[in-house]
Amino acid sequence: MGGGFVYRDLGRSFSEWFDWVLEAAEVYDYGRYPVKGMGIWLPYGFKLRKFVIEIIRELLDSYGHEEILLPILIPQPILAKESEHIRGFEGQVYWVTHGGFEPLDVKLALRPTSETSLTYMESFWIKSYKQLPKKYYQVVSIFRYETKATRPMLRVREVTTFKEAHTVHEDFEDAERQVLEAIEIYRKFFDELGIPYVISKRPEWDKFAGALYTIAFDTLLPDGKTLQIGTVHNLGQNFTRVFEVRIQKRDETIDYAWQTSYGISERVIASVIAVHGDSKGLVLPFKIAPYQVVVVPIFREQDRDKVINYAMGIAKELSDKGLRVYVDLRDDVRPGEKFYYWDTKGVPIRIDVGSKEVKESSVTIVRRDNGERVKVKVNEVYEKIVELGKRIDMELRERAWKAFKSRFKRFSGIDEAKKFLEGGGIVEIPWCGNDSCAHQIADELGAEALGTPVTTIEKIEVKGQKCPICGKDAVTYMRYSRRY
């Protein structure tokens, strides 16, 4: 990985580590399925995915979004209706051309995203400002015939966990308010997962095809490259105009409605894995761990029943109280191997019980993230675990943010910035607003432009700063990084 910076010692390059951990922890089977860029969510990974999706669903529901489900197939004329949109996607759309032995009259796209098909339906559904704002979402598979090298979860051809939200508004101002709401929702979401991020307005040349502008969330992977993990688009009237979504407005005039859309994908799950994991495997936040607690009974033959009963009693209490608990009763596996196994799977808390613990009415609690061990009385174990769970999630988040911030820095000149970027990360450099200057800076850095700070949520001070290329006064900063 080219001498890249690593957040923590993964014992190997990030790329190798990531492939290893997905397989070793039985999260995602990739590379064996006979279609390039497509993988299988295994039972353990599927559970992890489920708990992550639950968080975003709860958030969206609490902000008044309604879940729907649209067909996977979009007829070519619908997908092509908005000219910028189709130009952006046509190179990477999978086309269905035959049904059975017959060629289809109209070829059908596997949806790359659903702005077109949903807006088409909205033209039937939405007639008046009284119905607005309207906020829909769905969690679905989307398809991109990627030409770049595919990577498990990070760049796939079937994105299996695309949460796309689509909203409709009476005017531009309300769409702008929605963009900020979407940003707030995603901040809360990433904060819950302890994933650090920077929020940037993508440069014109890198916005979503068909949008007025795009706001993006990027995180930093252990190899020092940024990964886009969420985007928010103000679509203006671009789609409602071509699909003729006309509404009656408050003032009784008729106009096209306004829209936003915003999406996240399984890259969020990849980020949780990448940002918190260590050389031993996954390190999962308590909140989303498939099992939050694993109980490992340790015994010799003569105290077997006593220890197992004790372990089962504790597990039952914890799961009756709503925790996700697994008791590892395997007979043919030694305790040391079990520790190793559950470390790889990233279970946040391990409870060891042996005959000593039975005698003392205690348990030994071991944290996955930092290895801390503590003995507690058996009647305090539930409270202790709930408290520890919260503390683990908080500390994981803090640790991740600390590492992230150490690799995010502002520079006035290109040379120091370039030196900094050798260790991975993101730099901010004053920008005059001229595209060609940004391109030149990117080239000199050997990096790509990420975008500018979002001035509606950040206060930006550029007074006295000059563009290092043309020397003109800077109007903002441009961010650069090596990108996935």
Next chain:
Amino acid sequence: MGGGFVYRDLGRSFSEWFDWVLEAAEVYDYGRYPVKGMGIWLPYGFKLRKFVIEIIRELLDSYGHEEILLPILIPQPILAKESEHIRGFEGQVYWVTHGGFEPLDVKLALRPTSETSLTYMESFWIKSYKQLPKKYYQVVSIFRYETKATRPMLRVREVTTFKEAHTVHEDFEDAERQVLEAIEIYRKFFDELGIPYVISKRPEWDKFAGALYTIAFDTLLPDGKTLQIGTVHNLGQNFTRVFEVRIQKRDETIDYAWQTSYGISERVIASVIAVHGDSKGLVLPFKIAPYQVVVVPIFREQDRDKVINYAMGIAKELSDKGLRVYVDLRDDVRPGEKFYYWDTKGVPIRIDVGSKEVKESSVTIVRRDNGERVKVKVNEVYEKIVELGKRIDMELRERAWKAFKSRFKRFSGIDEAKKFLEGGGIVEIPWCGNDSCAHQIADELGAEALGTPVTTIEKIEVKGQKCPICGKDAVTYMRYSRRY
């Protein structure tokens, strides 16, 4: 619907009623999406679907199934590997032939079902009897390029709610045990939803393509036709042999593993709607209703705040205790219209509160299914609703079974059976076991063979019965109905 029998008066033909209710209750938008046979789950329908899926997930999990997610696309050579299978499906597969502007090297099928792709993966995953039995499932979209007339939810080209389970076993006996387990799971599932059914072994000519045999659940729609709502297949070693899933057995020999698979689809949701609904709209079981209770405050201007506060207080208590409650506060809609609206949506229980109820500290509870009204004290409302919810579900089930049984009858001759079938339903006729006799009976009845009773779960007495075609001794009964 051709003079067909109706379970209850829907005020119009079932077909018209069904289209109407999906639209009026905002369940599913069908017929406007620009791809034939594909519809959209609207927010209300999506919630209904979610609660139905939750029940089957809980059941499968409790029987040791693990949820996974496989890619949607299956390469042609994988799909075609099992010859019976591809012969059964090739006429109705959607093919992806292009990615972007390029033709693909290998054409890719939108999965019609996942036996082939999963068995391919199992050849990597499963090596020993120690891993068995293994029970996987997924809830996904599948695709069938249907040549028959499409109907919303009943016969679609994108089946959006396909729950397919796939299991692996050491020997034939364990696969047989799994078939019975699957039947038990589906019985529980349909019983929870109050959907009556008959369980039949499909005739040889109608089994799943690639199976040893198929067991099917059929229910009866209000037009008197049967609808297949679930199938269970013993796959034998047909797929493991071609994909070389070899396992080490308990006796240390190596052999191909054995498999079963079983599936249900949104036809289950269609059945809930069709079996319980009435002329006013949906009648939903309490367990799966998106809103279990709707509170309608009824007031004049002078007591507005008092009544609304009272209504909100009740709603809060009920939802704090875990019920799904909606308060209809719309200002521009009269109470009568609200009653009509929520009747259409099938909310099982309505709570009316007016100034009289406030004064008396009471509420008026109205059942959707039978219109029964009862006044209860406000401090008893939660207990009353929980009790009513259970009673409603029980009575819906009993009513549906009673109607179903009235249209299921055994005959020894064809003429009486034919007369009975004019009113819709299912008949059983003695069968000698000869296919041509069954075909001839079906022709004479103007019906189709559904299959034979499942003798492992039903005791069948055929002594003295004769096949009405050839006159030979019957070995079992064959069931016939008009089928969807």
